[in-house]
Amino acid sequence: MGRYLIRRVLQVIPVLLIISFIVFALVYMAGDPVSLMLPEEASQEEIDSLREALGLNDPLHVQYGVYIINALQGDFGKSYRYNQDALSIVLERLPQTLELAIVSMIFATIIAIPLGIWSASKQNSYIDLIATGASVLGKAMPNFWLGIMLILLLSVNLAIFPVSGRGTLMHIVLPAITLGTAIAAEMTRLIRSNMIEIMQQDYVRTAKSKGQKDSIVTYRHAFKNCLIPVVTIMALQTSGLIGGALVTEVVFAWPGMGQLLVQAVNARDMAIVQACVFVIAVAVILMNLLADIIYRMIDPRIKYE
Amino acid sequence: MIQEQEKPLLDVRNLKTYFHTENGVVPSVDGVSFHINKGEVIAIVGESGCGKSVTSYSVMGLVGQPGKIEGGEILFEEKDLTKLSNGQMRTLRGNEISMIFQEPLTSLNPLFTVGFQISEVIMLHEKVSKKIAKQKTVEMINKVGIPNASKIYYSFPHQLSGGMRQRIMIAIALACNPKLLIADEPTTALDVTIQAQILQLMKDLRQELDTSILLITHDLGVVAEMVDRVIVMYAGQVVEEGNVFKLFENPKHPYTKGLMDSTPKIHERKEELYSIKGTVPTPMNMPTGCRFYPRCEFAMEKCKEKAPELLEVKQGYHVRCWLHEEGEVNLDEEFNRKPATT
Numbered sequence: 001m002g003r004y005l006i007r008r009v010l011q012v013i014p015v016l017l018i019i020s021f022i023v024f025a026l027v028y029m030a031g032d033p034v035s036l037m038l039p040e041e042a043s044q045e046e047i048d049s050l051r052e053a054l055g056l057n058d059p060l061h062v063q064y065g066v067y068i069i070n071a072l073q074g075d076f077g078k079s080y081r082y083n084q085d086a087l088s089i090v091l092e093r094l095p096q097t098l099e100l101a102i103v104s105m106i107f108a109t110i111i112a113i114p115l116g117i118w119s120a121s122k123q124n125s126y127i128d129l130i131a132t133g134a135s136v137l138g139k140a141m142p143n144f145w146l147g148i149m150l151i152l153l154l155s156v157n158l159a160i161f162p163v164s165g166r167g168t169l170m171h172i173v174l175p176a177i178t179l180g181t182a183i184a185a186e187m188t189r190l191i192r193s194n195m196i197e198i199m200q201q202d203y204v205r206t207a208k209s210k211g212q213k214d215s216i217v218t219y220r221h222a223f224k225n226c227l228i229p230v231v232t233i234m235a236l237q238t239s240g241l242i243g244g245a246l247v248t249e250v251v252f253a254w255p256g257m258g259q260l261l262v263q264a265v266n267a268r269d270m271a272i273v274q275a276c277v278f279v280i281a282v283a284v285i286l287m288n289l290l291a292d293i294i295y296r297m298i299d300p301r302i303k304y305e
Numbered sequence: 306m307i308q309e310q311e312k313p314l315l316d317v318r319n320l321k322t323y324f325h326t327e328n329g330v331v332p333s334v335d336g337v338s339f340h341i342n343k344g345e346v347i348a349i350v351g352e353s354g355c356g357k358s359v360t361s362y363s364v365m366g367l368v369g370q371p372g373k374i375e376g377g378e379i380l381f382e383e384k385d386l387t388k389l390s391n392g393q394m395r396t397l398r399g400n401e402i403s404m405i406f407q408e409p410l411t412s413l414n415p416l417f418t419v420g421f422q423i424s425e426v427i428m429l430h431e432k433v434s435k436k437i438a439k440q441k442t443v444e445m446i447n448k449v450g451i452p453n454a455s456k457i458y459y460s461f462p463h464q465l466s467g468g469m470r471q472r473i474m475i476a477i478a479l480a481c482n483p484k485l486l487i488a489d490e491p492t493t494a495l496d497v498t499i500q501a502q503i504l505q506l507m508k509d510l511r512q513e514l515d516t517s518i519l520l521i522t523h524d525l526g527v528v529a530e531m532v533d534r535v536i537v538m539y540a541g542q543v544v545e546e547g548n549v550f551k552l553f554e555n556p557k558h559p560y561t562k563g564l565m566d567s568t569p570k571i572h573e574r575k576e577e578l579y580s581i582k583g584t585v586p587t588p589m590n591m592p593t594g595c596r597f598y599p600r601c602e603f604a605m606e607k608c609k610e611k612a613p614e615l616l617e618v619k620q621g622y623h624v625r626c627w628l629h630e631e632g633e634v635n636l637d638e639e640f641n642r643k644p645a646t647t
């Protein structure tokens with residue numbers, strides 16, 4: 001287990017290097033930052049001296065080397081808008097994003113697991129048809145639309161929840177529902193189809209032949225065999241929420257990384273963009289690692305190679 | 306004084322189990338009757354698809370959607386199992402009646418230790434503590450002939466061979482000392498030497514525990530070796546039933562004769578192995594009259610028109626065939642006297 005972990009962490013290094021290169025290339029292609037940093041009436045001389053100071057006149061590989069060395073020290077440069085270290089600004093926003101991601105995942109899981117199992121065990125019943133229909137709908141609804149509808153109905157008209165921002169427990173309900181709905185829909189479908197297949201397995205019949213209760217057969221013997229795909233989709237979706245709750249964070253004015261990233265892109269604040277992408281990449285890598293460790297705890301057939 | 310008419314342990318009467326599929330109703334088990342006495346070993350034989358497994362699932366109460374027991378009675382110690390609630394059935398399953406399945410490689414849950422899977426059934430029915438259940442489990446693993454039981458307890462199914470897994474299945478099935486064990490082709494998926502070991506194990510355990518066994522197989526060699534009575538099924542029905550020696554010596558139903566002729570025998574090697582011509586009828590084109598007549602070498606006009614009943618040709622020996630309508634006949638003599646029509 002320990003050696004396996006060390007090896008997995010070492011494997012992360014080349015991945016991070018590749019990501020850093022992509023981020024660097026993107027920023028390079030995004031154009032000259034100097035023109036944004038200086039007032040429009042700046043002279044050519046001023047421009048040149050700033051370029052020199054930023055190292056933009058160096059050959060590309062030198063620029064990349066400097067960038068990597070800085071990045072390794074957590075230095076993605078200063079945000080010109082905040083005039084502060086970019087990474088620390090991003091890390092300040094990370095907890096809010098994680099909070100929303102976790103609450104959304106809990107919401108999705110609490111709905112999807114019983115609903116998926118239930119509709120699998122009552123295949124083609126009304127319950128199943130309704131659940132299947134609802135999950136198609138949940139998957140098809142765009143996030144921003146669902147968010148706005150929830151705000152209009154529950155905040156503006158009925159005044160149950162605050163319209164936006166973060167603070168009380170009530171603030172997180174609507175954005176979490178907005179993000180969790182599509183995930184719940186997808187998980188329900190996945191659990192349903194997997195459970196239908198698993199319930200046909202010979203070992204499920206063995207469990208029944210022991211005289212075990214239906215609920216124990218379903219949850220202990222069948223659902224445990226469904227956990228690998230469930231963990232996979234949870235890790236994938238959590239990664240997605242950490243990196244991709246852009247629209248929802250903006251709609252609900254949720255002070256997370258997504259909102260910061262959208263603002264930074266609009267303002268061409270490249271230091272922030274780079275730091276955000278880096279943090280998201282690390283989060284995705286960690287989620288994958290976590291999923292791998294959980295697989296090994298569930299299934300004895302997976303070996304620590 | 307021996308009580309002649311002791312009640313059988315299991316008495317299946319006119320069992321009908323149908324599957325309601327999209328293409329229509331499949332009468333997989335269509336009026337099957339048989340019984341098993343206490344301590345007796347009987348076999349059900351027949352071609353693939355004749356309804357052997359469905360019959361045993363019916364007894365276990367494990368017929369799943371879209372199947373349903375449509376009629377008949379399954380009397381176990383005089384209780385009709387078809388009338389029991391799900392909860393009542395669960396107290397019998399794995400406890401008084403248990404089953405070993407056709408597929409040893411996939412019948413154990415891959416995510417639990419084999420020890421857990423055996424002790425689960427002990428804790429469920431015997432309401433003992435974990436510790437005692439574990440002790441009994443280790444005993445059971447020993448009993449089914451696996452050395453190093455306390456280590457094997459912690460193994461997962463994928464770490465064991467097919468034969469070992471089937472032994473574990475036998476341990477699960479026998480853990481609560483069932484009165485009836487249903488073994489559905491317990492050795493078909495295993496290689497020959499392992500087959501012999503598993504059968505020997507079942508024989509030994511039967512001696513020791515005095516369990517009645519319903520053995521399902523299409524291996525007539527196995528039948529000859531370990532059972533008292535044989536039931537031959539064809540297309541969802543019993544076509545012949547009786548004492549194993551009588552049946553082997555002189556089969557009464559043309560189908561049974563065909564089955565036996567198509568089994569290779571070492572001392573009379575032939576150029577070509579005999580096989581019953583034609584194929585098993587599907588539910589959609591079930592012949593009227595006798596279900597076997599299109600394939601039968603003895604078919605008569607009558608067979609096309611009217612389905613025969615199960616006739617008792619002598620004490621405790623039944624055949625479903627018109628040939629024996631007016632007393633039993635010997636098929637070999639019959640065959641020489643009147644060569645096959647069509």
Ligand SMILES: Nc1ncnc2c1ncn2[C@@H]1O[C@H](COP(=O)(O)OP(=O)(O)OP(=O)(O)O)[C@@H](O)[C@H]1O
Pocket residue numbers: 324326331333351352353354355356357358359360370371372407523
């Ligand atoms: N779930 C099901 N849906 C529809 N038909 C079924 C189902 N299960 C079994 N049957 C039908 O019931 C018939 C009997 O099947 P069964 O499994 O009892 O055969 P078997 O005698 O055990 O054969 P084998 O020797 O291959 O195990 C088959 O024709 C099969 O098509």
Ligand SMILES: [Mg+2]
Pocket residue numbers: 357358359407489
């Ligand atoms: Mg079968």
